[in-house]
Amino acid sequence: MKINGVAIEDTFAEAFTMRVARLVITGRTAKWAREAATKLTGFATSVIGCKCEAGIERELTPAETPDGRPGVSVLFLTMDKESLPQQLIVRIGQTVLTCPTTACFDGLPDVPDRLAVGKALRVFGDGFQASKVIGGKRYWRLPVMEGEFLVEETFGMLKGVGGGNFLILAGDADAALAAAEAAVDAMTNLTGVILPFPGGVVRSGSKVGSKRYRKMVATTNDPFDPTLRAITESRLPEGVNSALEIVLDGTDGPAIEAAMRAGIRAACRSGVHTITAANFGGKLGPHHFHLRKILA
């Protein structure tokens, strides 16, 4: 299978079940909503080192937010349901509570599984906090030096999907980067999907474990490292001198599939040799995204 002359390898991306929350952060201006969201989702690329994966899903117009201000929707994922509220409490407390003008709302209101996030954050108010029930939902008002921080008492938690991916194998690093940027542009602002890595792109795709260091959980994906072609069992086709990976997390499989379809199509451009995907033989993750099936 080829798209624009780019080979689509007959393989699949293997993804995991993660727990996901959606946060809606609003601010006096879009800038301040964005500032909080950027900090909240900073250092949240991979659960391997960050304990969570998070990213901006899309920007919201004032008409789309609960308080009528510009906002940002964020997806936040962890591997298990215990660590999701812990990570949310720590991160919202340090990045959204601290950010001028912002308020923080739940973006999964109809989900029955609830995390007591605002309920834990309220104690920052040192007894001066107050709650309000509006339309059946409880909000906490925390007095802060600027005025008040409003945070919803509970946030919904869903079973999401983490680790959807595809690899762009290109003739040189410039072509790989241009294709990755085009793919990210095509996947930006899609509902239910985030790209947790810097600019949506990973250059240091990893394999599980290590050949040499016993305690390392993940090490360089040497079959795809062009500089190691001569000394490892390389999986890079001839003519490929650089590879980049796009990793996708989302609320459900169909959202990941739709984003992968848009992203891969955009990445199939001149200078790109092959699109492939990372998997672990299909035994670790329950979600398999077959590239050719998605693009058919």
Place this chain on the structure above:
Amino acid sequence: MSDAVTLTLAVRPAHALVADCIAADRFAGLDAKEIAGLPVMHGGRPGRLGDFFKVEGGRSRVVRVDGDLTRLEAIGAGMAGGELTIDGSVGCDVGVGMSGGRIDVHGDAGDNAGGARPGAARGMTGGEIIVRGNVGDEAGARMRRGLVVVTGDAGRGTGTGMIAGTVVVFGKTEPGTGRFLKRGSIVAFEPMERPATFRYACTYRPPHVALLLRYLRAHAAVPVADRHVAGRYERYSGDLAEIGKGEILQWAGE
């Protein structure tokens, strides 16, 4: 089960008619005949709801009451759920001790709307009362949780002794508003006379007020102006003769 229960006033009461049997959640399990048989007090004498009202429909939590209801008292008392729409002005004690659902009055309401029963420590413990007109004295008195919205003017002692909850008054309020407030919020769009036991805190944009007003506009069709949603409010803490955790939020312009 019908879509809604409609009560139409057929016989105008000569005296005060205490109809605390009218509550949306209670009608969910009753047919028209059973509803007509519910007890009322007319001028201190017992009667039946059907003596005064034509009842249509049954077994529904959506209830509509039509007619000149100014002599009706305690409609929606202790209501715990459902929707009760009152098409016209109503007498005193509407929604006293209510705990859930919504009462929507398309007219004026008398004294003690959303208030407490005599001697009760608590008034409303949940739900929403929207009065699209004026209310008498002591609306929302001793409220523990819930929302009372008055699009017109409110009388004396509005929100008196509130434990928590919210009262929003679009028009004028008479003196005594917020007296003995423990917690809770009184939001006022017009200048008002505050008890001396309230102290000015700051002028700011309270985020929960914007959220509440947008909710009222979207889910209750209350005509809220943008200047009130986006506006600044003066915050007065009180009642400082109580625990002082309550507030009067007075609109202070855009």
